[in-house]
Amino acid sequence: MLAVSVTGFALLQSLVTPVLSEIQANLHTDQKTVTWVLTGYLLAASICTPIVGRVGDRVGKKRVLVTVLVGLSIGSLVAGLATSIGPMIIGRVIQGVGGGVLPLAFGIVRDEFPERKIPGAVGILASLGAVGGGIGIVLAGPIVDTLGYHWLFWLPMIVTILAAIVAHAIIPESLVRTPSKISLLPALLLSTWLVCLLLALSQGGDWGWTSGRTIALTVASLAVAAAWVWVEKRSASPLIDMDMMRLPAVWTANSVALLVGFAMYAAYAFLPQFAQTPGTAGYGFGASITESGLILLPMAVTMFVVGLLSGTLVRLIGPKVVVVTGCLVSASSMAALALAHDEKWEHYLANAIIGVGVGLVLSCLSNLIVAAVPQEQTGVASGINANIRTIGGSIGAAVMAGLVTSSLLPNGLPREAGYTNGFLALAGAFVLAASVALLIPRAGRRGVEKDLTGEPEHPELGLVAAEPAAGGSPSSG
Structure with missing residues (x-):
């Protein structure tokens, strides 16, 4: 049920991305304004995620999860009924409350799962959160072609209502509470x-x-x-504990999340628009909504697969190397996209490689955060990390929009140089993320290890080690 909730939120992040041009035409607005259908959603998620995480830690994660899923449904209803750009953006802002799904899910895992299974479960949920964005872009075309773009909101509304009902019925309420006002x-x-x-x-x-x-x-x-x-x-x-934010393991992971979110969400927003640009502009593939989504499918697939395997790599080479490698892999592919504008296969390949890099980074960051804080702060800490990634996405989408639309052709389409400069900026964000990742505190091959006294090997990092299962070794996902 947690996986369904996280995936549903992630789908809503990206389902509308490939159809922004169609929404723009149907709601009679311009490209900059329609970008706020994405930016408004990310902004609302940025604000609501830490609040929801804190409320869940205080009053109960299950109760708040059900409330958030209902909020997602209401936002989908408003957006689905919208006949002008204003109500559409309002509906998307309401949907942004769903950003709280991630910290609540991580908190429930921390409270309810055996300690040895926590890293694997967190890694899977983190991967689903990232992969759902790619899947949403792929599904958008077939949904619009067969049912119309309004069903991009009706279908998630149905799913989130069902998820709220099932979550209320089967998820146990955690007894862990943080008694503090908001x-x-x-x-x-x-x-x-x-x-x-x-x-x-x-x-x-x-x-x-x-x-x-x-x-x-x-x-x-x-x-x-x-x-x-x-x-x-x-x-x-x-709302955000600045002392906790100063822990080396926390601030480095959050800084990397900000930069990766900056690049990832901007790529989600503008790669489909590049592919849909007609050849008369001198670039682009004139792709349909479905075709532009399929170009991003390799990113979603590799992101999910690598996310499942990242735990093994962390045990072998350590979390710092995994994160740095993931950032550099993504940077190289994003730089290739800045130059590769002629063949579709170049975009398929580049997107697959970006998915490898981002999958490595996100699944590893989530486990670093969950391990770094006391159990009662899991919800707010993981919420902050998801929140910072979303803030990065909000900024990235806005910066990319500014770069792409800074110079327009007579027909109103962006010039090719705008996309080139934009993709180079995203590559630079990944390089900067790799530089910050070098500052992640060094830990053992299992990410966090204990000495013979049972204390963390590096207590100054703010890391809490996972206990091994009886007769076995710690497991990481």
Whole structure:
């Protein structure tokens, strides 16, 4: 049931991505505005994910999971009924509440699973969260071709309603609680600086990067972000625990998640648009929605398969090497996409290799976070990691939109150079992520090991070691 919930949320992240151009035409809007169908969803998830994780830790993860699934259903209903771009974006923002599914699922695994099975279960859920995005892009074309784009919302609505019913019936309620109040001021400050930043990034190309509005929004974003950190550090019940964020194992994993999210979500948003560009623009494949989704299918497949195998690699070579390798593999393929604009097979191959890299990174990061914090903070800590990845995705989609649409052809389509510059920027994000990953604290081959006293081998890392099963060795997924 947890796997179904995580997959359903991930599908909603990407189902609309290949059909943004069709939504744009049907709702009579422009390319920059329709991008907020994706960006608004990611922004809402960025804000709601840590809040939902904290609420789950306090009042019960099962209860909050069911509530979040109902929220996803309501958002799908609003978006499915939308006849203009405003209600469509509102529906997608409501769906963004579903970002809380990931921390709640990780928390339930931590509370209910035998300790030796936690790494494998977390790795699988993390892989499903990433792979679902790719699968959504693949499924979007057939759904739209046979039923129409409104069914991109009706079908998830049906699935999430059923998931909420089944979750209520079969998932046990955890007895682990974190008795603390939830402050609204940090959430307000978080949402304010994110909105200011995303508006500046997405509209800077039109307004001018040195225009008064762009500079004012950027300065406001930095000022409010500083205020948010100040409030969080002094709050008796912070939304995001800044002391926890300072643990080397946590801040490095979160920094990598931010950069990988930046590149991954932007790629999801714009690779289909590149493929759908008609040949009259001088590039692109003139692909249908279904064809553009199939080009991304290799990424989803390799991401899932590698995610399942990543635990073995972590035991053999350690988590740091796995994460660095994954980032560099993805960077090389993204750089190839910046130059490979002539043949479809080049995109199939590049996307498959990107999936290998991202699959290695995401499944490993989730286990690092779950192992790094006390059990009662699993929900909020994993929520922060998912949240930071989503924030990265929000920024990445906005930056990519600004780069791609910075120069347009007379027919309104982006120039090829916009995509080239955009994909190179995403490759740079992966390289930077690899550089940050080099700072991940060194651990044993099993990721976290104990000495003969039973204490963590590296207690300064903020890591909590998993107990081996009786008569066996720890298992990692």
